[in-house]
Amino acid sequence: MRRSNPRVATLAKRMTPDKVAIRIVGVSHQFGEATEARHVRALRETSLEIARGELVCLIGPSGCGKSTLLNILGGLIAPTAGAVEVFGKRVRGPMPHDIAFVFQENALFPWNTVFENVNLGMVFQGVPRAEREARAKRAIEAVGLQDFPQHYPAQLSGGMRQRAALARALSLETGILLMDEPFGALDEQTRMILGEDLSVLLSRTEKTIVFVTHSLGEATFLADRVAVFSARPGTIKKIVKVDEPHPRRPDFVTSAKFTSIRNELYALLHDEIRKTMAESSVSAAGAHPP
Ligand SMILES: Nc1ncnc2c1ncn2[C@@H]1O[C@H](COP(=O)(O)OP(=O)(O)OP(=O)(O)O)[C@@H](O)[C@H]1O
Ligand SMILES: [Mg+2]
Secondary structure: OOOOOHHHHOOOOOOOHHHEEEEEEEEEEEEOOOOOOOOEEEEEEEEEEEEOOOEEEEEOOOOOOHHHHHHHHOOOOOOOEEEEEEOOEEOOOOOOOOEEEEEOOOOOOOOOOHHHHHHHHHHHHOOOHHHHHHHHHHHHHHOOOOOOOOOOHHHOOHHHHHHHHHHHHHHOOOOEEEEEOOOOOOOHHHHHHHHHHHHHHHHHOOOEEEEEOOOHHHHHHHOOEEEEEOOOOEOEEEEEEOOOOOOOOHHHHHOHHHHHHHHHHHHHHHHHHHHHHHHHHHHHHHHOOO
């Protein structure tokens, strides 16, 4: 009987090099020097290959290094060990032609309209003026804001602002989108609709997406694979596959498959959070003997 090794399973062995969008090899990260009392080991020996067109969700206890990993993928932080490749190129800094970001708190300029915000992203990326208008229009339509290009962020709902931030990222036409809890500040219903829309977008493009979330339902609904992290210093504890084509239908949420995957994620995370709490109470007891 063949048994899969969970460490090796995180490296998709069957993926041929041309299919790989992101290759993460033995990445660890520590903030500060080991000699400094305040140093933090955020991430340890993490490896993963992500295919072109795949959506991978990262979930794990708070502080386990998800955002750190995302920032490393995007070239915003250099890892203290290991390496990342994007489309076969070693990441050594931001790669604005290949990678776009969407964060939880959208970084729209309040004094610019939706259209201007989307346009500005392209100005920074160096897209020629002649192309910008058509691309902005396409991206704004893709997120359903075609009736609001002249609105300012303050005139939009939270969900619409995140759509605008997504439009800005889409207009950059990068192969990779890194999303850090992009819908985290929104109510459950808005989040659900944005998730459905993202799944439709995904089915129409070849984008590779890495998506950090705390919502197990959101991860199950969106991901092709979910990488579950252990507590800090985090590493991938298990990869859970969600074998369901995009665009995912709203009734996927009520299916037995959805419930079973969500429950599996819950059990994996729950164990991890319990372990962290047990460890911290042991060390607290050690620090303050009775
Ligand atoms: N710039 C920094 N300087 C020092 N420590 C940092 C820095 N950024 C993150 N850390 C620490 O690294 C660890 C991992 O942080 P990170 O933000 O990656 O976690 P996370 O998994 O994204 O958490 P959350 O789910 O709460 O967003 C945390 O202990 C955090 O305090
Ligand atoms: Mg985070």
